[in-house]
Amino acid sequence: MPYLLVDRRRRSQWRRVVRAVRDGGASAVELGFPFSDPIADGPVLAAAGQGALRAGTGWSDLVDAVRDAAEVIPTAVMTYANPLFGRGLARSVGELAAAGAGGLIVPDLSWDDSAPWRRAAERAGLDLVQFAAPGASARRVARVARDARGFLYLVSRYGTTGRGAAAPRSPLAPIVAAAHRARPDLAVLVGFGIRDRAGARRALESGADGVVVGTALEEQLEREVTPEALGRWLRRIGPARRSGDAPERTPARSPGPAPRRPDRTAAPAAAASDGAGTGSDEAGRAAGA
Amino acid sequence: MPRRYGPYGGAYVPETLVPALVELERTWRSARGDPAFRAELARLASTLGGRPTPLYFARNLTRRAGGAEIWLKREDLVHGGAHKFNNALGQGLLARRMGKRRLIAETGAGQHGVATAMIGAALGLQTEVYMGVVDMERQAPNVERMRLLGATVHPVESGLGTLKDAINAALRDWIATVRTTHYLLGSAVGPHPFPSIVAEFQSVIGREIRWQSRRAFGRLPDLAVACVGGGSNAIGTFHPLIRSSVELLGVEAGGPSAASRGAASLVRGRPGILHGALSYVLQDADGQIADTESVSAGLDYAGVGPEHAWLRDSGRARYVAVRDADALRAFRWLAQDEGILPALEPSHALWAAVRAARRRPKDQRIVVTLSGRGDKDLEVVARAAR
Numbered sequence: 001m002p003y004l005l006v007d008r009r010r011r012s013q014w015r016r017v018v019r020a021v022r023d024g025g026a027s028a029v030e031l032g033f034p035f036s037d038p039i040a041d042g043p044v045l046a047a048a049g050q051g052a053l054r055a056g057t058g059w060s061d062l063v064d065a066v067r068d069a070a071e072v073i074p075t076a077v078m079t080y081a082n083p084l085f086g087r088g089l090a091r092s093v094g095e096l097a098a099a100g101a102g103g104l105i106v107p108d109l110s111w112d113d114s115a116p117w118r119r120a121a122e123r124a125g126l127d128l129v130q131f132a133a134p135g136a137s138a139r140r141v142a143r144v145a146r147d148a149r150g151f152l153y154l155v156s157r158y159g160t161t162g163r164g165a166a167a168p169r170s171p172l173a174p175i176v177a178a179a180h181r182a183r184p185d186l187a188v189l190v191g192f193g194i195r196d197r198a199g200a201r202r203a204l205e206s207g208a209d210g211v212v213v214g215t216a217l218e219e220q221l222e223r224e225v226t227p228e229a230l231g232r233w234l235r236r237i238g239p240a241r242r243s244g245d246a247p248e249r250t251p252a253r254s255p256g257p258a259p260r261r262p263d264r265t266a267a268p269a270a271a272a273s274d275g276a277g278t279g280s281d282e283a284g285r286a287a288g289a
Numbered sequence: 290m291p292r293r294y295g296p297y298g299g300a301y302v303p304e305t306l307v308p309a310l311v312e313l314e315r316t317w318r319s320a321r322g323d324p325a326f327r328a329e330l331a332r333l334a335s336t337l338g339g340r341p342t343p344l345y346f347a348r349n350l351t352r353r354a355g356g357a358e359i360w361l362k363r364e365d366l367v368h369g370g371a372h373k374f375n376n377a378l379g380q381g382l383l384a385r386r387m388g389k390r391r392l393i394a395e396t397g398a399g400q401h402g403v404a405t406a407m408i409g410a411a412l413g414l415q416t417e418v419y420m421g422v423v424d425m426e427r428q429a430p431n432v433e434r435m436r437l438l439g440a441t442v443h444p445v446e447s448g449l450g451t452l453k454d455a456i457n458a459a460l461r462d463w464i465a466t467v468r469t470t471h472y473l474l475g476s477a478v479g480p481h482p483f484p485s486i487v488a489e490f491q492s493v494i495g496r497e498i499r500w501q502s503r504r505a506f507g508r509l510p511d512l513a514v515a516c517v518g519g520g521s522n523a524i525g526t527f528h529p530l531i532r533s534s535v536e537l538l539g540v541e542a543g544g545p546s547a548a549s550r551g552a553a554s555l556v557r558g559r560p561g562i563l564h565g566a567l568s569y570v571l572q573d574a575d576g577q578i579a580d581t582e583s584v585s586a587g588l589d590y591a592g593v594g595p596e597h598a599w600l601r602d603s604g605r606a607r608y609v610a611v612r613d614a615d616a617l618r619a620f621r622w623l624a625q626d627e628g629i630l631p632a633l634e635p636s637h638a639l640w641a642a643v644r645a646a647r648r649r650p651k652d653q654r655i656v657v658t659l660s661g662r663g664d665k666d667l668e669v670v671a672r673a674a675r
Contacts, residue, residue, distance in 0.1 A: 036577040037453065037563065038461045040303045046447070059575050081301050081562040086576025108565070110307050113299040133306035135468070140307075155305055159465040 001189060001212050003078065005032040005045065007052035008173045010259040012233060013227055014067050020231030022073045030105060030212065032063045033079035041106040042193075044215045059087065063099045063242055070100025076129070078105040097124040103150040105129045111144045129153050132175050132188075141175050142182035151187040153212070154180050156203060161192055172206035180207065199280065214231055240278040290314065292481045294599035300480035302565045309467040314482040316387050317558070321489070327384065331671075333378055337411060338368045340493065344501035344656070349626035349641065357649035359642055360510065362498055362658045364522060365631065371661030372494060372522045373404035373475055379490035381408035384471035391415045391470040395459040395520065396453030397424055398587035398634065399431025400661050401475030406440035408473075416440040419458040421450035424586045430665050445626075448582055452518070452590045456564050476519025477594035480565030484524075484594050491525025498656055499529055505595045506654055512536040512645060514659040516638040517608065518552065518588035518598045522660035527606060531675035539597060540641045542583035543610035552581035553610035555601050563592040569601070584613035584669060587661070611637040617673050619643065620663060632661035633669065 002021050010017065021029055034049030034057060062077065069075040077096050084092040084106065093104065104126045109117060111130055115160065121128035127150030132141050134157060145152050154175060176188050190203035191212030200211050292298060300310055334340045341364045347449040351359045364372035377394075381559050384392060391412050396402030402418040409416030418435055422444045425432050430655040437443050448454035456479075463472040479489040495513075500509050513530055516521035517539040527537045544551025551557070561570030563578055571579040571591040583589040600606035616633055619640035631639060635658065642657040649655070663670070 012490055036448075039564075040464065041458050042461075050447070053577060082570070082572065082578070083576035085567075086559075086561050086572055086574075094345075107303055108301050108562070110300055112307070113301055133304040133307070135308040136304070139360075142478050144304075155303070156469060158305060160461050271613055 001028045001030055001077075001210060002026045003030040003032055003212060003218075004220055005034060005048050005052060006062050007034075007048070007055065008057040008061050009052070009055050014065055015072070016227035017230060018069045018072045020227035025229040026073065027210075028074040028076060029068060030076045030078050031062065031065055032076065033059075033083055035080035035083055038080060040160055042215060044218055045161050045262070048218050051244055059083070063095055066096060066099040071104075075101050076103030076105055077101050078107065078129075080107060081108050089117065090123070092112045093120050093124040093126050097126045101126060103127040103129055105153060106132070109145060114147070118149075118211065121149070132179060133154060134158060134172075134175070136175060138174065138178040141178040145179040145182040145186055148183065148186055151189050151209070152183075152189050154190045155180075156190050156192045156199075159193060172203065172208065176207040184289060290318070290482055290485045290584040292598045294484075295602060297560075297566070297568050297595035297598040298481055298484060299567050299595075300565055301562045301567065303464060305464050306467060306480070308482055309463070310482065310539055312387060313383070313471075313486070316383055317482060317486055320383060326386070330379060330382060333411075334375065334493065337464040338374050338378060339366060341497045342366050343503070344498065346505070347627050347631055348649060349625075350491040350622060351575050351646065353622060353626055354643045354646035356641045356651060356652035357511070357646040357655050358651070360505070360654060360656045361629075362494060362526070362656055364494060364658055364660045365629070365635075365662035366510070368567065369400070369404045369407050370664065371400035371404065371632065372491060372525065372613055372658070373401040374407070375493055375525065376383065376475065376487050376521060377401065377404035377408040377459070377469050377473060379410050380431045380471065380473045380486065381405075383486075384414060384473065387467060387471065389471040391417070391466070392473045393417050393419065393453065393462050393466075393470055394473045394475055395419050395455035396431070396475065397421070397455065397589060398585065399418060399424070399428040399435065399665060400587065400632070401442065402435045402442070402657070403431050403438065405473050406435045406438035409466075410439050417443060417462075419443045419445050419455040419462070421445045421448075421452065421454050422454070422468060423450035425451065427669055428586050428665050451581070451586065453539075453563075453578065453581075453592070460564070461619070476521040477524045478519040478564055478568070478585075478592055484566065484596055484599060487521050487596075488524045488528050488596060491521050492528040494522065494658060495527060495529030509533055509535050510656040511649070511653040512655045513658070514538045514638045514642040514645065514655060516540045516577065516588060516631075516634045516660060517593060517597060518542070518585075518590045518634065519557065519592070522635075522658050524594055524596055526656075526658045527600065530572070531600075533607060537600065537605065538610040538641060539600075539606055539647065541608060541610045542585060542588035542616075542637060543612040544582045545584070545613045547612070549582055550579060551610055552583045552589050552591065552610070554591060554607040555597060556610045558591070558593075560598070566592070566595045568595040568598040569593050584616060584673070585666075586635065587632070587634040588637065609641055611640050615640040617670065620666075620670060624663075628660070630663035630667075631659055632663045633666045635660045636663075639671060
């Protein structure tokens, strides 16, 4: 699942970008709404977000982008807690759902404080995604997974998004297993700092059902490649397959979709960056949102 | 230990930080009930920190105001020159108890960075401090101090280059290093359990005010005044007085002009989520955090500790904003009347205290927490005078 930052300056080419991403093999898209203080973002996405805000990107741009994207591909929204809270929880999730979003990802909302958010999202018909991270106990992963809707977002490592300090990876398999034990129907997608095909493969070999790519795509867009070139780039890195023949899990098995929502599938395999051995710039920086 | 103060507080953080916050809370629970921990905290607060700090009757400033008596709680005399030592010592001991060998901290005015650097040196912990580039320039002496004390200072260029950006940078570091590093957060802000831990380590201020005022004038004061950026010296002053009848007044930075929002989140903000807590926040209609401006780096912050948000809503404390020019005036009054150079942060509180004293009878007593000394601000004050 690719991550795309909503930026008013890209408005004119937005539909083409989304179509290109779909044609490049993505099974769903994650639209990012920039926040002034994005503590989980690495330098590339943080700078892109600040640029988008300086260019005047506002809530209405997000709603427009969701509307455009949702016509083409299942669409989730990612933003920090305050843009949603500051607008009023019920109102903001209602507006996103009405525009056609199927899921909501809030990186600074931990499970412990998410109860009112889960209620608001459920009422609006949005899947509120939950996070798991290295260091979590199996008990916590199970509790979080039980409340997750859409999919479980597994943070692959200690650190912010994108290429950062090479923090040592911790084994993901036990976390994935704990999540699947608690919720056999729930897809687990791995994001944050997956830099090459090997990393994506490792993520999938842990039992995960897909990966999220963000920073690498943002870097492509910043190079002002055409949407068609972007699609080719995604196609070139190709869908990474998960090994083994565990049951397919897709977010579609979560509680029934609202009438206006397209069928949401983040699909068992999403874009993963290539670059093993190529050393190419773009692939080397592929990373989760 | 409350996770919420009314509706405020909580821990709005990336999942990666949750285990560290759980560990911190567990360690704190065991430490506070451990007589050996408490004894070491008290011993170092006294022998290294210089506690208790005096409660001083500002006779000349009282005469200038012409009303209620003004007393100063002299946190400027704590080791390092500010109340920040109280919390840095406590959390430093917690870090050691957790076996963490590295401390990171944010700093605005530099006082918390200095306090953390001192504690890092004293306890043998590696220390790195994040500081906005604008603050590094206006509080240059503290940058030098931190370096001399063996800390590494990381300049933060993002955003406005002030306290909020330093906290962002420190949080990003912590997300990557959380297993070996303790984030020694310097104010009563941030995710649970930081606000309650900081409040408890700073409550030594209010506890001393209680016994010192009884000893000095036979009862508790009528009014306690403290400046509020994130709000740690204020919560330390207020906390032990909450169940008394003492009036509580928090003073935020009003900025350069009446048109400015300054950094007065409780006076001019609305509820929002910043740096892990639900509290009052200066923000725009889309929930983007607003730019702030204040002559004092330590108050120049768009958020505030969640317990203050609740004290405000419940009416137990009142909060006002004081402008830059008035704070500078109060700075000069205290220098000329009492021979004390206050930091610009508590200068805001001093101005509000003098104003309150004027309106009150002579038999009332006001205690102002003088949270830090002004040596770091001489350049700013001199520039303002030109």
